[in-house]
Amino acid sequence: MTTQEILKQAKEAKTTLMLAAAADRNNALVKMAEALIKPEHTGKILEASRLDLEAAKGVISDVMLDRLLLNTERIQAMTDGILEVVQLEDPVGKVISETVRPNGMIIRKTAVPMGLIAIIYESRPNVTSDAAALAIKSGNACVLRGGREAWRTCYAIVEAMRTGLAAAGLPEAAVSLIEDTTRESAKELMTAEGYVDLLIPRGGKGLIRTCVEQATVPCIQTGTGICHIYVDRAADLEMAVRIVSNAKTSRPSVCNAAEVCLVHREIAGSFLPMLRQELCDRRMEAGLPPVELRLDGKAASVIPGTPAGEEDFDTEFLDYIMAVKVTDSLEEAAAHINAHSTGHSEAVVTEDTEAAARFTAAVDSAAVYVNVSTRFTDGGEFGLGCEMGISTQKLHARGPMGLAELCTYKYIIEGNGQIR
């Protein structure tokens, strides 16, 4: 089917979804989850994965190949993921606020589904079931556009989930996969006014950039994270080392990993050697990859490391690399962050509560931490139970997007003949 035809069917399906009761949506999710682990579907998914992998070998890196791979364990994890979403509180119909006006009319601001959500994503095929589950739970239809390398796998997953939707009496088109994997179909989704109520691009910088520039439908920027940790002069230095080490090394390839460490000059002399020992020496002793420290001039006068170039303070390394800069004050650190951050997550380490308050007020990012690792910016860790992505924009949703962020609201006003 053409992208236009798919959008048309999905738009029809959205009307049913938006009106479906919570019990019906949950029932559909259970049947979608069960379908994935039925032998006939699992077989097709594994076969599709095998073909995708074969075609991708030599074309993409080994790390990417691993992200592409599905096995029965990963399919079971997808099923479990859907069943977890079933357990979450229903976001639809929640009365956000209620006012009775002097003329007697009652205004209820009520959470309702967005309608049709389009998700453009790259590589990992399990996003297919994650995204579909969150969309259906929140009363939305979705059109999914996966990466070209995973297309067969995504298609098999969607086919399985659609049998679940049908078994539950909901329209199959509520979960639709775009068949055209060229750039053209992404462009069509970005400009599908009257069809797409919300576009969520999940992927690299290039994809996000294209969406920001070309989308005429409402769009949420997700993902890229140049996260900072500022070690204040009043920091507990041991805690600072633990936090920076965790934020940098526990999973360097994710967006909430720290890329830059800012250090107050008064404690640079004592802190930087401790940091270097933890991130470099201890890790090498333990047979782990050491972190390459890219140092500004002042940091380089304290510890050895690679001299930092300008671009090192504007790079999402996603690797065992960290830029380090010594600052004269908390204000200088906050200004540096506001100038160089992607607005994702930043942390201050300090025992001075007044300094912490100045930092959290001045830093203009989605999540601002005091004495906590940036690695907690995540829907699950925030208690949202799930996540459709992490917004780095200020409009609508900021930080982890859970079910509530996949809804909009409408005002429902009841009266008895009020006129103005």
Next chain:
Amino acid sequence: MTTQEILKQAKEAKTTLMLAAAADRNNALVKMAEALIKPEHTGKILEASRLDLEAAKGVISDVMLDRLLLNTERIQAMTDGILEVVQLEDPVGKVISETVRPNGMIIRKTAVPMGLIAIIYESRPNVTSDAAALAIKSGNACVLRGGREAWRTCYAIVEAMRTGLAAAGLPEAAVSLIEDTTRESAKELMTAEGYVDLLIPRGGKGLIRTCVEQATVPCIQTGTGICHIYVDRAADLEMAVRIVSNAKTSRPSVCNAAEVCLVHREIAGSFLPMLRQELCDRRMEAGLPPVELRLDGKAASVIPGTPAGEEDFDTEFLDYIMAVKVTDSLEEAAAHINAHSTGHSEAVVTEDTEAAARFTAAVDSAAVYVNVSTRFTDGGEFGLGCEMGISTQKLHARGPMGLAELCTYKYIIEGNGQIR
């Protein structure tokens, strides 16, 4: 100054505004309000208005000329408007939700200013002070781009307000007027990434369209309203006449005025003659302009009127014209609305609570009324105390945008060394 220079200064000013205490922002607003009615400023504003009017005569319509005109009363009204904003609750720093996670970290979702808001508006110079007041109250800096015909007046208003900002110790650039009134400057604002945190276009369809297509900064669609009233078979017909009449004729040129009346076929025979009598005969008897009814085939078989063309159901008349259509069911009416509405405001008139519930669930617009006129979609009438515009999109804000909608939020997370 060039638009770029103005944006740069406004961006610097925003940092101060975002950190300013409520008392300081309110103090600045009082001084801005006072400045407008100081003889020196009032004199300059009146002189500027006179020059603008003179230049616009013959170029724009008399209605538009009237909207352009400022006199001492209107300047006093602008001052009063600012002082009303001072009285509103401070939206900044409000804790929207607070969670303590199992690991002990406390997550506070906290309302914070957007940063720098750009407003592109047409004609009415009083928008200048309204918009500036709402921006400053909510801790935002603003850049204003008024219509070319009102530029001198807007400039004089901004100059006056800036003396108020300076007297309160806040940066003058927090309220900035774009000096270039060509399309080029609007385009610059739409693409001012890294400067403009939120763009609000207020004006006609053409302006909104251009913003949707060209903006790469976050943007909120406001305004256009093709509002519907559906008269159900279980309607109190007298009430329905009052509501339709009010929604159509009390102020036909505003966006919350009704443009289309949908009527259930079972009551069309009794209702349509009543409607025609009220909107046409009685108004003519009273020397008021009658409403031209543009009727679909079924309505035309009941009452006389103009035959409706297809486009009449997709037109914001903003005039004494109403399209009328007879539908077979509430569902048909809801489907018609969802296909033809701009998503602003719709109403059902019915005594059947079950039918009312089906209507409010099915209709996907910002405000959905039961037995109330659509004319209440307004920040003041909703109890928000003010309004920056009425959003017809689903992302971020829907319906009237008050101070809360000019804020975003950030997560502030406190802990004592949590790592993951």
